[in-house]
Amino acid sequence: MPDTIFGQIAKGEVSADILYQDEEVVAFRDIGPQAPVHVLVIPRKPIATLNEAQPEDAELLGKLFLVAARVAAQEGIAESGYRVVVNCNAGAGQTVFHLHLHVLGGRPMQWPPG
Secondary structure: OOOOHHHHHHHHOOOOOOEEEEOOOOEEOOOOOOOOOOEEEEEEEOOHHHHHHOHHHHHHHOOOOOHHHHHHOOOOOOOOEEEEEEEHHHHHOOOOOOEEEEEEEOOOOOOOOO
């Protein structure tokens, strides 16, 4: 998989407003926010899309969602509500091909989203 801006952030080569990081996961503010709170949660492991995730990635995928919940609480949107979105491939709006979760909140969310 070619390196992406998210891969560069995960390796510390590009700066970002990082809210959480450990040896497997990094969470940072989106530079083009679609809500008052818009955080991206990525694995350090380069996985291009959800389609490329393997059974051995199951624990990592679960950890991404746990970090999303942690960041929502840290940002004060856990109780009022937030949305977690994963876009898979260009037709769904994925523009950076490094698996990532969008954590969106701080305003009422509409349905359907797109």
